Amino acid sequence: MTLEYRLDRIQELCVMAKKRQKARLLFQDGSFFEGFLFGSSRSVSGEAVFQTGMVGYPESMTDPSYFGQILVFTYPLIGNYGVPPLRKNEEGLFLNFESGRIQPKGIVVASYSDEFSHWQAQKSLEDWMKEQGVPGITGIDTRAITKKLRQGGSLLAKIVVESSHTDWYDPNAENVLPEVSCKKPIEYGRGKLRILLIDCGAKEGILRSLLKRGVSAVRVPFSADVSKYSYDGVLVSNGPGDPKQAKEPIETLKKLLNGPKPKPIFGVCLGIQLMALASGADTEKLPYGHRSQNQPCQDLETKRCYVTSQNHGFAVREKSLGPDWRLWFRNINDGTVEGIRHKSKPFFAVQFHPEAAPGPFDTNFLFDYFIDLCRK
Secondary structure: OOHHHHHHHHHHHHHHHOOOOEEEEEEOOOOEEEEEEEEOOOOEEEEEEEEOOOOOHHHHHOOHHHOOEEEEEOOOEEOOOOEOOOOEOOOOOEOOOOOOOOOOOEEEOOEEOOOOOOOOOOEOHHHHHHHHOOEEEEOOOHHHHHHHHHHHOOEEEEEEEOOOOOOOOOHHHOOOHHHHOOOOOEEEOOOOOEEEEEEOOOOHHHHHHHHOOOOEEEEEEOOOOHHHOOOOEEEEOOOOOOHHHOHHHHHHHHHHHOOOOOOOEEEEOHHHHHHHHHOOOOEEEEEEEEEEEEEEEEEOOOOOEEEEEEEEEEEEOHHHOOOOEEEEEEEOOOOOEEEEEEOOOOEEEEOOEOOOOOOOOOOOHHHHHHHHHHHO
16 A cells, blocks of 8 residues: 555545545645644644654643644544543542643644544544634644654644634744743642642643642742742643743742752753753753653663653753763663752752653652652
8 A cells, every 4th residue: 555545545534524624734844734624723833743652642732841832643543532521639630631721732643533432532532622722634644744853853834724824933932831830829738748839831640649649739830939938849840842931940940959958859841951951051952852652761870761751842961961960861762861860969850751641650759759858
C-alpha cells in the first residue's frame, strides 16, 4: 500500500463519515497540508509541535504546557474513546483532566474517530472542542509533518478555515504565564506539612500527588510575593513558553536560593529551567522538544534508567551549571539535562513529569523524596 493511497483513503473516510469542511495546515515557511476540519470552525495560529503518546489525549489537551501550540498527534486514531465527564475530588481538583480547559490552540490528527466507545465517555472529542472553541484538522499525513518538524525544528503554523484570517502567533515571544496561572491563592488539604506551589501553569496531577501524601498546599500565582506565606517547602510547577520570559518567578527563586535559611525547593519541567536561570545557569531551545510518555532518563548516581512522561521545548544548558550544582538525570536519547540538584542545600529539579498523567509512574518517588526533605 503506497503512502498516497493511504492518505487518499483517510480523506475519503473522513468525507464518508461526515461531510466536513476543508481546512489547511499552513507553516510559516510557506509549506502546507490539506485536510478536513473538525471541532470549532475557526482559524488559529501557534507553534506546531508533535507528541508521540499513544493514549491520554484528554490529559494532554488540558496540560497548560501546551498553551499557544498546535499539537500534532503522531498516534493515528484520536477521539475513539471520547471524553470523560469533568469530575472533581473533595479538594476541588480535576480527577481526569490537568486543567479546566483545552490548552493548545488547535490539534492535528491523521484520522479522527466520529464514533467513540468507553464506559466513562460522556461526549465526543469534537463536541468538547466545539464547546471550547478549539479547531482540529484531520485526514492529514501526520508522519510527514513529524518528519518535517524533526528535520527542521518546531515551526509556527496556522489551521486555516476557508478564507478567514489570523495573524502568526509565537507563544515563546512573550510571557504567557498570566494565561495559565491561578489569579489568587488557593488552599488545599489539612496536613501539618505545608507546601507552597508556585503556579506557572501547574498540572492538577502535581497537586493530586502532593495531597495524596497527607500535606496541605497553597497554590499561588507565578508573580506572588512568597514572603507573605508560611511553608515547609516550595514546588515550582511546569508551564508553557520560553523560561527567560518568566521574569517574576526567576527573581523569586533567586531570593529563595540565596536566602539565609533555605527550605526545600522542588522544580518540575519549567521549574527546572527557572531554577537554573535563577542560579545563574542558562537554557536553550531544543530543535523539536520532548513530548511523549516514553522518554528514557538515567539517574547518574544509581545508573538506573526510568521511563518518563515529558512535555517541553526548552532545556537547561549543561555546561552553564554552576559549581554548586550537579547533574542528576540525563536523557538517554539525546544526552540533555533531565535533573539537577544542589551539592549542599535541599534544592533539586527534574525536566520530566513524576506525576505522569498521562504516562508512567516510575519516578513518582520524587514526591516522597521532596516531602521527606520538608519534614527534616
